[in-house]
Amino acid sequence: MSPITADVTTPQQTSLPPTDAKTRVSDFMKTLQDEICQGLETADGGSTFRQDSWDREEGGGGRSRVIRDGNFLEQGGVNFSEVWGKQLPPSILKQRPEAEGHGFYATGTSMVLHPRNPYVPTVHLNYRYFEAGPVWWFGGGIDLTPYYPFAEDVKQFHQTLKETCDKHHPEYYSVFKPWCDEYFYLKHRQETRGVGGLFFDYQDGTDPLYRGPHADKAAAKYSNQLPPQENRTWEDLFAFVNDCGRAFLTAYLPIVEKRRNTEYEDKQRQFQLYRRGRYVEFNLVYDRGTIFGLQTNGRTESILMSLPPLVRWEYCYDPEPNTPEAELYNTFLKPQDWVNWNV
Amino acid sequence: MSPITADVTTPQQTSLPPTDAKTRVSDFMKTLQDEICQGLETADGGSTFRQDSWDREEGGGGRSRVIRDGNFLEQGGVNFSEVWGKQLPPSILKQRPEAEGHGFYATGTSMVLHPRNPYVPTVHLNYRYFEAGPVWWFGGGIDLTPYYPFAEDVKQFHQTLKETCDKHHPEYYSVFKPWCDEYFYLKHRQETRGVGGLFFDYQDGTDPLYRGPHADKAAAKYSNQLPPQENRTWEDLFAFVNDCGRAFLTAYLPIVEKRRNTEYEDKQRQFQLYRRGRYVEFNLVYDRGTIFGLQTNGRTESILMSLPPLVRWEYCYDPEPNTPEAELYNTFLKPQDWVNWNV
Numbered sequence: 001m002s003p004i005t006a007d008v009t010t011p012q013q014t015s016l017p018p019t020d021a022k023t024r025v026s027d028f029m030k031t032l033q034d035e036i037c038q039g040l041e042t043a044d045g046g047s048t049f050r051q052d053s054w055d056r057e058e059g060g061g062g063r064s065r066v067i068r069d070g071n072f073l074e075q076g077g078v079n080f081s082e083v084w085g086k087q088l089p090p091s092i093l094k095q096r097p098e099a100e101g102h103g104f105y106a107t108g109t110s111m112v113l114h115p116r117n118p119y120v121p122t123v124h125l126n127y128r129y130f131e132a133g134p135v136w137w138f139g140g141g142i143d144l145t146p147y148y149p150f151a152e153d154v155k156q157f158h159q160t161l162k163e164t165c166d167k168h169h170p171e172y173y174s175v176f177k178p179w180c181d182e183y184f185y186l187k188h189r190q191e192t193r194g195v196g197g198l199f200f201d202y203q204d205g206t207d208p209l210y211r212g213p214h215a216d217k218a219a220a221k222y223s224n225q226l227p228p229q230e231n232r233t234w235e236d237l238f239a240f241v242n243d244c245g246r247a248f249l250t251a252y253l254p255i256v257e258k259r260r261n262t263e264y265e266d267k268q269r270q271f272q273l274y275r276r277g278r279y280v281e282f283n284l285v286y287d288r289g290t291i292f293g294l295q296t297n298g299r300t301e302s303i304l305m306s307l308p309p310l311v312r313w314e315y316c317y318d319p320e321p322n323t324p325e326a327e328l329y330n331t332f333l334k335p336q337d338w339v340n341w342n343v
Numbered sequence: 344m345s346p347i348t349a350d351v352t353t354p355q356q357t358s359l360p361p362t363d364a365k366t367r368v369s370d371f372m373k374t375l376q377d378e379i380c381q382g383l384e385t386a387d388g389g390s391t392f393r394q395d396s397w398d399r400e401e402g403g404g405g406r407s408r409v410i411r412d413g414n415f416l417e418q419g420g421v422n423f424s425e426v427w428g429k430q431l432p433p434s435i436l437k438q439r440p441e442a443e444g445h446g447f448y449a450t451g452t453s454m455v456l457h458p459r460n461p462y463v464p465t466v467h468l469n470y471r472y473f474e475a476g477p478v479w480w481f482g483g484g485i486d487l488t489p490y491y492p493f494a495e496d497v498k499q500f501h502q503t504l505k506e507t508c509d510k511h512h513p514e515y516y517s518v519f520k521p522w523c524d525e526y527f528y529l530k531h532r533q534e535t536r537g538v539g540g541l542f543f544d545y546q547d548g549t550d551p552l553y554r555g556p557h558a559d560k561a562a563a564k565y566s567n568q569l570p571p572q573e574n575r576t577w578e579d580l581f582a583f584v585n586d587c588g589r590a591f592l593t594a595y596l597p598i599v600e601k602r603r604n605t606e607y608e609d610k611q612r613q614f615q616l617y618r619r620g621r622y623v624e625f626n627l628v629y630d631r632g633t634i635f636g637l638q639t640n641g642r643t644e645s646i647l648m649s650l651p652p653l654v655r656w657e658y659c660y661d662p663e664p665n666t667p668e669a670e671l672y673n674t675f676l677k678p679q680d681w682v683n684w685n686v
Contacts, residue, residue, distance in 0.1 A: 052659070077658070186639040188646075205555070268510070279621045284627035285637060294628060303531075305658045307620070313650040315409045315420070322394040 014204040017136050025129040025238065026082045026107040030063075032245040033080040033109050035258070037065055039068050039249040040078075040113070043256055046071030049078070050210035055297050059084040064302040068309070072260045074116040075274045077305035082101070082107040088132055091288070095202060102133025108140070108291070112306040113252075114170035118272035121146035121153075121194065121255060122279065125248050125308070126289065127241050140202035140239050141176065142248060145185050145194030145279065147272045148324055149332045151343045153255045154195045158338035161198050168240040169232070171272040173339075181335035186282055191333040198244065205232035237242075271325055273312040280307055357547040358576040360479050368472040369425045369450040370580065373406075375470070375588040376423040376452050378662050380408055382592040383456070384420075386599060389414030392421070397642050402427040411652070415603040417459035420648035425450040431475055431506040434631070438545060445476025451483070452588065453632070455649040461615035464489035464496075464537065464598060465622065467649070468591050469632065470584050482544035484519065485591060486527050487591040488537030488622065490615045491667055492675045494686045496598045497538045501681035503594035504541050504587075511583040512575070516682075518527040519543045524678035529625055534676040536625050541587065548575035614668055623650055 018024070037049045047070035054062040062081030068075050086103045087093075093100055108128030115122065127140035133203055144157050158177070165172035180199035283290045284308055293303040319325035361367070388415035398404040405424030411415050425588050427448045436443055449470030458465065464619045470483035501520070508515035517613075523542035528535055626633045626649055638644040662668035 068658070075658075080529075188641075188643045217555065273653075278656075280623060281647075284624065285634070291628070301659050304624075304656065307656040309656060310616075311623075311654045311656075313647065313652060313654075315411070315418075315648045316644050334404045 013138070016207050017131065017234045020073070021129075021136070021234065021238075022105055022107070023218075024132065028238075028242060029079050029082070029107050029109040029127070029129075029171065029246070032047060033063070033065065033078050035246070036076050036109075036111060036125075037067075037247060037255065040067065040073065040076060040274075043253050044070040044073050046216075047073065054162075054303075056083050056299070058297075060088075062299070062302065064299070064305065066111060066305055070279075071187070072115050072120060072256055074114050075195050075309040076111070076113040078109070078111045080107075080109050080304050088130075092130075094137050094203070096132065098135050099132035101227075104130065104132035106130045110306075112247075113324070114276070114308045115256070115260070117260055117262060118147045118264050118268040119259040120274075121149065122308075123252050125245070127245050129241075134236070136203065138200045138206040138241050139203060140241065140244070141180055141199035142244070142251070143180055143194055143197040143199070143220070144252075145275075146332065147328070148268060149195065149328060151338075151341055152260070153258065154338050155341045155343055156254065157197070157251050160247055162339050164247040165198070165240075167243060168236065172240070173198075178335065183281070184282065186278060188285075189278065191329070192335060193278065195332050195338065196335065203232075203237055205237060213215070235336050270312065272306075273310055274314055275310070276308040276311045276316060277313050280311055283307065356641075357536050357549050360474065360577045364472075364479070364577065364581075364650060365448055365450070365474065370427070371448050371451045371581075371585060371588070372470070372472075373423050376406070376408065376421050378589070379452075379468075379591060380410075380421050382596065383410065383416065383419060386596055387413040387416050390416065393647075397645070399426050399642070401429075401640075405642070407642070407648065409648055415458050415460060415463060415599055416651040417457050418452070419456040420645075421452070421454040422648070423450075423452050424643050424645070432471075439475065439480075441478050447473060447475035449473045453649075454591075457619070457651045458599070458603070460603055460605060461490045461607050461611040462602040464492065465651075466591075466595050466618075468588070470588050472584075478547065479577070480545045480547040481584050482546060482583070483587070484523055484540060484542035485587070485594070485671070486523055486525075486537055486540040486542070487595075488592055488618075489675065490618050491611060493602070494681075494684055496601065497675070498684045498686055499597065500540070500594050503590055505682050507590040508541070508583075509536050510586060511579065515583070516541075520648065521678065527625065529621060529629070531628075532621065532624070534621065534672070535678060536621065536683075538675050538681065539678065541656070546575075546579065546580055548580060551636070555664075568676050613655065616651075616653055617657055617660060618671075619651040619654045620656050626628060626650065645665035652685065 047067050048175045049067045050067040051065045053063045060083030065078045067076045086097050110126035114125045122145040125142040129138050162173040176198040180196040183199045390410050392406045392408040392410045396406045403426030408421045429656045430440050431447045453469035465488040468485040472481050505516040519541040523539040526542045643648045
């Protein structure tokens with residue numbers, strides 16, 4: 001038994017979800033998809049989303065929306081899905097052994113945007129909700145991946161996220177921000193995917209440490225720091241996820257407006273295409289949702305619409321010292337205290 | 344216990360490797376790298392290989408060679424490596440439990456070529472040799488990934504491979520060809536990676552079925568068909584791998600010569616870039632060597648030099664019926680009996 005589990009003897013009780021929990025969350029996830037798509041179409045001004053509705057043989061379905069060749073968006077995808085089945089996959093059951101032998105329900109919204117201008121960052125958002133027998137939880141987050149970053153933009157982005165967190169729990173930002181740095185990390189490159197944001201998983205209001213030796217290490221490490229049962233009922237968490245989802249346009253669109261008309265040359269474009277390769281590497285090698293989806297008969301086109309429209313790989317590329325490209329590597333692709341950054 | 348293992352009670356004995364086995368194989372792997380690089384430089388006529396030698400902290404090293412912006416090669420990488428360490432990774436130990444607690448030695452040559460002209464296929468080759476305590480084995484193969492294929496080229500490629508196999512064992516081609524179709528398969532796309540070639544693993548001259556319930560399913564399925572101990576000593580297998588490696592230029596260069604000057608337009612180039620996405624998906628999601636390398640602190644740039652220099656993804660792309668693009672999907676991305684194909 002590992003030291004971190006040794007002093008935990010009884011599971012915390014979670015609060016019970018309301019009887020209409022699934023409907024309320026899936027309604028919210030659809031509304032979030034609608035609001036994000038409308039906000040992005042207005043901001044883009046040049047293209048609109050195409051929607052594909054799809055059914056899942058084992059139960060459920062979704063609506064995938066893709067925008068292409070817009071004014072600022074080279075490509076963007078916003079997915080809603082609501083699925084159910086007889087059994088969670090082994091990777092999740094390992095984290096939630098209580099769900100063994102029970103059916104499951106999952107709903108969520110996910111988004112990845114690939115802007116054309118290298119001065120506008122790529123951004124990802126995903127919020128999700130699970131129920132399976134006696135257990136339920138919220139998960140998700142948001143993270144920003146700039147190519148030519150501005151510290152003031154990154155600070156503003158993180159400040160918006162922190163304000164959203166602070167409205168719900170004084171410890172959320174200080175827990176979910178480093179969790180994001182840790183999750184969106186490319187071990188084989190020794191780089192963060194970008195400047196981070198928020199990430200959390202298995203949030204049910206209890207201290208996940210009781211999960212014992214099978215617990216997700218990051219969950220144990222960070223959730224451990226949250227006082228259990230303090231403003232952390234189902235309703236509290238749902239309200240928190242609502243606010244997180246709705247903070248996206250506020251956090252991101254000001255950056256788009258400031259940078260979308262910045263002039264760039266082929267050198268900047270080539271660097272953006274090269275850095276997009278890291279997005280592909282992360283999503284195909286590490287991302288839980290992508291790998292799970294591909295291995296379990298998900299709708300491939302919806303899962304892989306997160307991949308960039310055009311990507312480069314270049315053997316042994318290294319940025320020249322004292323260039324903006326080097327600054328990205330040296331400063332922005334390492335975890336930093338962005339809300340207190342001096343700009 | 345699964346049915347396929349039920350009638351196997353005693354392990355077959357392997358023949359012993361000669362005392363200078365490691366040196367002989369690694370010398371061959373280096374020579375193979377040299378011969379392939381020389382052959383490709385001569386054929387390309389426009390660019391040469393750059394070499395990077397590298398050391399591995401835990402033991403061993405390699406020499407990576409990359410060619411770029413050539414006449415027919417947009418990018419190509421040919422790697423040699425020779426590494427050793429205290430313990431094989433768990434994924435391999437599961438296949439070879441006898442190696443538990445022993446150090447290991449591995450050497451091999453691997454290659455991926457990305458031609459510029461969409462009428463010239465991408466090709467991959469890898470041959471490798473392992474020793475670990477009481478066990479040793481050869482593995483590897485070669486496979487061809489065309490964008491605009493010609494059945495006569497594919498037939499010629501497979502005929503060359505079959506002739507090479509037939510010189511060593513009458514059953515090799517009929518076992519290693521379908522094994523290749525099965526290994527280079529993208530489940531989430533329901534497509535083969537290309538038109539296949541040869542693939543084998545854990546070849547030590549015995550019937551691998553004795554590996555029991557932990558055995559690699561494909562190994563059990565295909566190697567099972569090989570009579571054990573019949574022309575399958577260490578020397579026999581080494582001679583076979585020698586001939587396989589040396590068959591590459593004979594199998595591939597005639598296709599290059601026939602197709603490298605075929606005229607193409609942007610439509611064909613865009614389709615090639617799109618299909619290259621499948622190569623990325625296979626290598627990052629399924630390929631044993633890539634995933635193992637990334638997760639175990641290999642030299643990232645050498646591992647990922649298999650990725651194409653430029654790639655596209657396009658949401659919900661489907662080829663139009665009765666086009667060459669549709670023919671690729673309908674005929675060439677399914678396992679076929681190429682040596683008996685009517686052209």
